[in-house]
Amino acid sequence: MTRHPELPERDRRILAALVQAYIEHGEPISSLWLASRGFGVSSATLRNVMARLEEQGYVRQPHTSAGRVPTDMGYRSYVDQLMAERRIARLAPDVEQRLRRAGTVEDVLSHASQEISRASQQIGFAIAPATDVTFEHLDFVPLEAGKILVVLVSAGGQISHKVIEPSEPYLREELQQAANYINTEFTGQTLSDMRQSVMDLLREERTLYDQLMARALRLASTTFEGLEPQPSIYINGTSLLLDVAGSDDPETTVTTMRTLLRMMEEKTRLVQLIDACMDGAGLTVVIGSEHPDPDLQCFSVVTSRYTDGRRTGTVGVIGRTRMRYSRTINVVDSLSRAINKVLDKS
Numbered sequence: 001m002t003r004h005p006e007l008p009e010r011d012r013r014i015l016a017a018l019v020q021a022y023i024e025h026g027e028p029i030s031s032l033w034l035a036s037r038g039f040g041v042s043s044a045t046l047r048n049v050m051a052r053l054e055e056q057g058y059v060r061q062p063h064t065s066a067g068r069v070p071t072d073m074g075y076r077s078y079v080d081q082l083m084a085e086r087r088i089a090r091l092a093p094d095v096e097q098r099l100r101r102a103g104t105v106e107d108v109l110s111h112a113s114q115e116i117s118r119a120s121q122q123i124g125f126a127i128a129p130a131t132d133v134t135f136e137h138l139d140f141v142p143l144e145a146g147k148i149l150v151v152l153v154s155a156g157g158q159i160s161h162k163v164i165e166p167s168e169p170y171l172r173e174e175l176q177q178a179a180n181y182i183n184t185e186f187t188g189q190t191l192s193d194m195r196q197s198v199m200d201l202l203r204e205e206r207t208l209y210d211q212l213m214a215r216a217l218r219l220a221s222t223t224f225e226g227l228e229p230q231p232s233i234y235i236n237g238t239s240l241l242l243d244v245a246g247s248d249d250p251e252t253t254v255t256t257m258r259t260l261l262r263m264m265e266e267k268t269r270l271v272q273l274i275d276a277c278m279d280g281a282g283l284t285v286v287i288g289s290e291h292p293d294p295d296l297q298c299f300s301v302v303t304s305r306y307t308d309g310r311r312t313g314t315v316g317v318i319g320r321t322r323m324r325y326s327r328t329i330n331v332v333d334s335l336s337r338a339i340n341k342v343l344d345k346s
Contacts (some may be wrong), residue, residue: 028067072288117237122319178216304336
């Protein structure tokens with residue numbers, strides 16, 4: 001994200017006061033209001049400062065007679081100041097206790113997303129790293145027009161379905177033979193290892209002389225396309241959508257809500273968008289137009305990494321740019337550290 005030249009100390013304090021007041025009240029902030037905040041300068045001086053901040057892109061004036069509101073660049077200056085001055089927040093002991101009682105890693109992350117949403121009053125999420133599953137067996141079920149339903153069972157009884165359309169026809173007996181071969185050869189392997197084994201076998205010369213094996217492997221290759229392990233995402237706070245999308249412009253509100261709803265449904269894409277926001281291992285705050293994806297440019301995202309000692313995941317908040325950044329940053333940071341402690345001892 002772009003960093004901007006350092007503002008003079010007085011301008012920075014005035015901008016921070018304006019941003020904080022706008023976050024709290026949602027109304028354009030006037031120089032008269034700022035003059036009452038004890039800066040020790042006249043309204044005329046404040047008007048000059050605000051005009052300069054507007055010229056530099058930190059604030060804008062929504063109407064000619066109105067005060068100013070922060071731009072994404074203004075929020076960035078405010079957040080950078082918060083990050084530089086903040087102290088490590090302590091998590092309430094009862095929150096960590098609730099996470100410890102959650103049980104499985106999945107339960108811990110689901111509870112964490114609830115806690116983040118409740119404390120920040122935004123949409124909270126927790127992302128578990130992708131886990132490769134172990135193959136147990138599959139069945140091929142013939143459908144109409146040469147299509148085949150694949151029923152794949154992984155360790156733990158996890159069942160997934162996929163319809164494939166192979167480039168060659170298969171009789172029911174051939175499908176059964178192919179399933180028997182795949183189940184015999186690959187049971188107990190992870191899907192990633194299994195996919196690699198199939199590719200290696202297809203390149204072997206002996207496969208050319210065993211038509212049954214070749215057809216089974218080609219069917220397996222088609223089956224495992226696109227079955228890469230996917231991270232899991234736990235989302236809470238969707239009932240806060242209207243508040244998150246709050247706007248005086250009804251058309252903007254509807255558009256923003258639709259964008260959020262679509263992202264909630266497209267969880268895999270949302271994970272990719274959030275992952276693209278991350279900046280290293282610590283806290284990351286991405287504001288509005290800083291997002292590379294247009295669908296996220298209505299929002300701010302606050303994220304932090306956690307680890308279970310082997311792999312890393314992400315927790316965070318997605319909400320309007322006019323969020324209470326100080327509280328949200330503390331909530332996300334403290335919850336990520338609590339998850340580290342809970343998972344490290346699980």
